[in-house]
Amino acid sequence: MVICVTEKLYWIDAYQKEFDAKVIRVEGNKIVLDKTCFFARSGGQSSDTGYLDSVRVIDAVKDDNSSDIFHVPEGSHEFKKDDVVHGKIDWKKRYAIMKLHSASHLVYYVMQAVFGPSCKNASSGLISENKSKIDYYFEEPLDPEKLALVNDRVNWIIKQGHDIETGTRNENERYWKVSGFPEMPCGGTHVKNTSEIGEVTVKKGKKPGKGRQRIEVSLKQEAN
Ligand SMILES: [Zn+2]
The missing domain is CATH 2.40.30.130 (Elongation Factor Tu (Ef-tu); domain 3)
Structure with missing residues (x-):
């Protein structure tokens, strides 16, 4: 071995x-x-x-x-x-990814709260320095008003400045935790506090397939 x-x-x-x-x-x-x-x-x-x-x-x-x-x-x-x-x-790139990765976890929790527990990740997605693109299972057509609510709630949580905790269990099992939400297994890199993320935009991406919707997250200050 x-x-x-x-x-x-x-x-x-x-x-x-x-x-x-x-x-x-x-x-x-x-x-x-x-x-x-x-x-x-x-x-x-x-x-x-x-x-x-x-x-x-x-x-x-x-x-x-x-x-x-x-x-x-x-x-x-x-x-x-x-x-x-x-x-x-390349730090600028990595830091943008850390922000977007952390934001993607928050989006997941809020998606579940707003659209219901069946709205789960359909893929691990792609998180680059420009955008996070993650597919979610959807039983019904995506309601744009509810997605706007997700956008607002995620930005509201970010602004509150919650500490983000990461660590290792049993050698290589990494986890991610933000106060008020359940722990999530994740081996990625994240920021230490949600306030570092700044404002994000959560919107619908191009349709990835039947029963799925692509949700894209981008950083506001990087968008110009
Ligand atoms: Zn993560």
Whole structure:
């Protein structure tokens, strides 16, 4: 059995932007480090991009066998085992994702409250720096007035400045918790307080399929 060696620094501190790490192995041109701030896409959250020394990293993906994180460089590189590298993630992008990811959880709770418990996630969606797109099951046509209510309630919760707690149970089971709502399993990166999110827009996206509706969340200040 292959054991994961990559320590996930974004689980210790989601706000860490730079780090030093040792190269554990190179597979093809993909680099595995002993620790990293680069989030590898999972649960709908996009990967981080950034740099290892001067080498541009365009993607980070989880190795299915070991759960190690592969740093995918833009071109060639000369990294080899035991080299020490300095990593830096694209913070503006990551921070926007942290805000949108946290907002998406709030949208889920409010969707359930407004549309009823059958309105569940139909997919893990896609959370990038521009938008969060998540499909929900809908038994009835989406009522635009109710969606406007979701928009208002989510923004009202955000403004109240609730602390967000994340942590690990049983080694790798990550959870997310905001006061007043049930805990949710999630391995993504989030902000520490809802007030950091700022105002969001919740709207209907293009129709993804029968019995589903796509709900899109975007950050107001990023929209201009
Ligand atoms: Zn999450």
